Amino acid sequence: MKSGRKEIQRARMWRYFLDAATEVIEEEGLDQVTIRKIADRAGYTSSTAYNYFKDLSHLKFFAAMRFTTDYINELPLYLEKGTNTIDSWLYSWECFCKHSFDRPEIYAIIFMDDLGGAVDELLADYYNVYEEDLIRLPEEIRSIVSELNFSKRSMLYIKKAVDEGFIKEEEVDLLADTTLMLWKGMMNTVLNHRRNYTKEQAVQQTLYYVYETVRRVIIPGKENELTFSIKK
CATH class of the missing domain: 1.10.357 (Tetracycline Repressor; domain 2)
Structure with missing residues (x-):
């Protein structure tokens, strides 16, 4: 059960960050995407984002x-x-x-x-x-x-x-x-x-x-x- 809750939480956090990344791309362009911008828009810290994404290139990939x-x-x-x-x-x-x-x-x-x-x-x-x-x-x-x-x-x-x-x-x-x-x-x-x-x-x-x-x-x-x- 714990494992299942962890996966649900992970998926939820992914959606928060990727929705934020999508908004940044649509409004400012792909070149303006940064971990900090995405984290701020999602309502979390950059360190929290790094708990779910290895680096910016991976986050850009998922957003793309x-x-x-x-x-x-x-x-x-x-x-x-x-x-x-x-x-x-x-x-x-x-x-x-x-x-x-x-x-x-x-x-x-x-x-x-x-x-x-x-x-x-x-x-x-x-x-x-x-x-x-x-x-x-x-x-x-x-x-x-x-x-x-x-x-x-x-x-x-x-x-x-x-x-x-x-x-x-x-x-x-x-x-x-x-x-x-x-x-x-x-x-x-x-x-x-x-x-x-x-x-x-x-x-x-x-x-x-x-x-x-x-x-x-x-x-x-x-x-x-x-x-x-x-x-x-």
Whole structure:
């Protein structure tokens, strides 16, 4: 019973601090987030915050996850557009690019920043508190969303395309890793203002690279079965 009460208390405190962090991000921006600001807004001391979060990077990660709700909610709708695994996977990329380039600083924290290792543990902790974010999702999608390693997420999903005859098994890892690197490259370009891309241009350029990568590894003839296309 004591253990159960402790977990309830922990979840309650997490919500206090993450609600406060979310408010700071919305009002002042991600760069203005500090442990002290969040603790003050939550009505606690900084030392209390450190009882629940290892450091500021972890608190930022958990707060950033609160801004992915729209992406998680829309993902099943995009996956349903596809008529096969590769098709659905390309539509899922469209959904991810749409949301990630809309809030690049948020998605960079989640998928690119150094969090000191144990990222899977951080994600497990997050969904332990915000389990309702996963409950409403289909089981197949739930397992993908709860895997933070983006490349592994892709591999888990597109493996089915091997049985469907779209790609060879030895291409799965390459396709997953290459497309992730393409997204990270574009994300770095956007965040560092290396090119004057609009959000829409960043989305379409990334999708073009992802689609062209798929086209180069897909078994000849099978590309005709895809409904996904790049908007001109």
